[in-house]
Amino acid sequence: MKSIVVLISGSGSNLQAIIDACSSGFIPAKVTAVIANKADAYGLVRASDAGIATEALSHKAFSNREDYDQALIKTIDAYQPDLVVLAGFMRILTPCFVRHYQGRLLNVHPSLLPKYQGLDTHQRAIDAGDTEHGCSVHFVTEQLDGGPVILQAKVPLFSDDDVTSLAERVHEQEHRIYPLVVRWFCQSRLQQQADQAWLDGNVLAANGYANDEDD
Numbered sequence: 001m002k003s004i005v006v007l008i009s010g011s012g013s014n015l016q017a018i019i020d021a022c023s024s025g026f027i028p029a030k031v032t033a034v035i036a037n038k039a040d041a042y043g044l045v046r047a048s049d050a051g052i053a054t055e056a057l058s059h060k061a062f063s064n065r066e067d068y069d070q071a072l073i074k075t076i077d078a079y080q081p082d083l084v085v086l087a088g089f090m091r092i093l094t095p096c097f098v099r100h101y102q103g104r105l106l107n108v109h110p111s112l113l114p115k116y117q118g119l120d121t122h123q124r125a126i127d128a129g130d131t132e133h134g135c136s137v138h139f140v141t142e143q144l145d146g147g148p149v150i151l152q153a154k155v156p157l158f159s160d161d162d163v164t165s166l167a168e169r170v171h172e173q174e175h176r177i178y179p180l181v182v183r184w185f186c187q188s189r190l191q192q193q194a195d196q197a198w199l200d201g202n203v204l205a206a207n208g209y210a211n212d213e214d215d
């Protein structure tokens with residue numbers, strides 16, 4: 001049974017989707033710990049309610065990003081995860097952290113990467129007058145939101161949308177594609193592909209896994 005540690009900063013709806021997918025057996029893995037950089041992250045309540053170990057490690061307790069990341073690595077590694085999942089984790093991670101989890105560190109980003117890397121993606125798409133938006137699950141690299149994209153989902157962007165309505169529509173798709181990618185990752189075939197993609201920096205052909213005989 002694969003082991004997953006999830007990092008959060010807020011509500012944890014993506015965390016909940018992954019917890020539920022593990023509970024149903026859709027993801028052949030167990031979330032062994034949820035770690036937040038904010039003690040009031042509601043995702044910690046979701047984890048506790050699911051009987052999952054929780055830890056709050058505030059970045060404010062550290063004088064620099066490197067020291068925080070070293071403490072975060074120590075906390076994570078105590079659970080010996082096969083996979084580390086960022087689910088609304090709002091800290092930029094140092095190269096040292098990224099290298100430590102190379103190839104087994106995923107993130108979900110609320111845009112159709114490479115569009116709108118960084119923050120405030122929904123408002124930026126609205127301001128740009130886009131007619132479509134979406135979300136991306138990608139490998140985490142040193143380049144912020146620049147890692148190889150594994151799977152994306154598109155949503156329409158309507159003229160009367162605001163950030164709330166658009167975020168809700170994107171969230172629905174995040175809750176679909178993130179558990180699917182985590183499932184693939186926990187099936188060993190993708191791990192080998194992940195290492196290869198990591199090396200080549202290629203975009204994984206999401207469709208190529210749609211028919212994976214392991215599915």
Ligand SMILES: Nc1nc2c(c(=O)[nH]1)N[C@@H](CN(C=O)c1ccc(C(=O)N[C@@H](CCC(=O)O)C(=O)O)cc1)CN2
Binds near residue numbers: 086090093110119144
């Ligand atoms: N090295 C990497 N670190 C992180 C990545 C990544 O791809 N490479 N993905 C992000 C997730 N993310 C968007 O998906 C993201 C998170 C946080 C920020 C950011 O600017 N954070 C600020 C603090 C903002 C806040 O506290 O509200 C910061 O760290 O100073 C941008 C994008 C996770 N990390």
Ligand SMILES: NCC(=O)N[C@@H]1O[C@H](COP(=O)([O-])[O-])[C@@H](O)[C@H]1O
Binds near residue numbers: 014043
């Ligand atoms: N740049 C990172 C970022 O903005 N991530 C976004 O934070 C939200 C977390 O929601 P959740 O806590 O309900 O899962 C998600 O929409 C995720 O795409």
